[in-house]
Amino acid sequence: MARILVLGAALGGLQTALLLAQDGHDVTVLERDPHPAPPDTESAWSHWRRPGIPQLRLTHLPLARWHQLAEAHLPGLVREMTASGAVRMNVLAPEPALRGPLLPVDERFDTLAARRSLLESAATRVAEAAGIRIRRGITCRGLHSPRSVRIPCGAGPGSRVPQVTGVETSTGTLPADLVVDCTGRRSQLPSWLRAVGVPDPIEESGRRGFTYYSRYFRSADGALPTDKFPLVAEHGSLGLLRIPADHGTYSLCLIGRSDDQEVRHALRDERAWSAAVRLFPGADVWLDGEPITDGIQIMAGLTDRKRTLYDTEHPSVTGLVAVGDAWAFTTPAVGRGLAMSLQHSLVLRDVLRKTGTAHAVDLVTQFARATRDDLGPVYRQTSAYTRHRIAEMDAHAAGIPYRNPEWTRAKALAALARHNADALRAERAAAHLLPDAHDLLHTPALTDAVTRLLPDVEQNAPPGPTRAGLLKTIAP
């Protein structure tokens, strides 16, 4: 069994460590932040200093796909999160379109609703109980790569590539058979690779992104403000998330374009933020809870980025892989990070089962191919969402319609899902990356119903106020 160093002890790193430790590998996790998780949920929320996870106190909800994978492969993690107060919720249940009861098969739409601090601290306890060493306050500063390895012939002159055999840290060199980068969206991998002679990874990234304006509340009676509400609603220039969490808490999050200066300046102000929330039907009662975050928590530049360490045939380094956000992050507006990251950890586990670490070239090559095949399509679909949504927001600001056949079709499905339970199931299955989404979306009845709606959707402006109406509402 291999000696594996996982860099980063946030959920992505901890999930990876747990899966690899279950297979008998000797796993150590290095974490730059020095502070351990406080023992109870409320202290973790109020006091846990985690600068490495700046999104710790912003709106979060794992997809149903994450819950499915976690229940199947990390049941102890789901148990600990639930015991700590995470609420098992069905993502269909709150939607106004679901007028009938949930069916037994709708269980696949279940997920865990909780503040991210609860999910993180529960995962830390499970990892520690599983015997995984988490070394806090240790920063990885680079790669240890004293030798190179030959990659198969046909690769041309550059047929030897560095073999990573450990990492350089703030406390010295640590050896490993495999280094797994789980340091998230701020991963320094390109500069570490450059230092051992590897050209920058191929990178694709959305040039423009979203800003979160998020706030958590606690309801007086522990219940959610209304029975039926859309988890996600989109107007022309702003979106609104209404996301339940643990212990009677919930969050409201407005989502705008990061380069929308008029909106950006206004929404820092609590009054303007509340006024913008009230523009969404039924959202005003959600403002009655007691705020549990200081002011409006803002995070900008939320877009998509994917890095590959390999071309399609040959690796540029061995002994090292990047998992989760360090490989690719996607806009949080669609909430895919945790599901994609767990799926990616499972890809690594399965490839390691086949190749072990002794076959260094096979390991990284098969991992790159499986990553491309299993997760590449999800990344592409999410970055298409970002492009279309930003174009729609631009068009709204300019007072013109945004017309694109792919986007119009997605909007028609969403419109149908607001009053048709089959369409809702298909739309939620796709949004939550469930394996049966393709079959549900492509039934002849649904395809026809969506097609019939296209002309109406093309004619209609997005719901919500005009741009002038929005700016007037949030003006000081």
Ligand SMILES: Cc1cc2nc3c(=O)[nH]c(=O)nc-3n(C[C@H](O)[C@H](O)[C@H](O)COP(=O)(O)OP(=O)(O)OC[C@H]3O[C@@H](n4cnc5c(N)ncnc54)[C@H](O)[C@@H]3O)c2cc1C
């Ligand atoms: C605003 C926001 C909202 C989100 N909402 C959702 C959501 O609703 N649902 C969802 O599924 N996903 C969501 N995500 C995405 C989700 O947070 C990530 O996909 C998830 O955290 C997995 O990331 P990770 O563990 O790979 O990296 P991160 O969470 O970024 O963690 C990286 C870890 O590495 C450590 N580290 C960094 N550098 C070093 C170093 N040099 N040495 C040692 N340690 C280091 C950091 O301290 C940190 O602990 C959201 C993201 C953002 C930004």
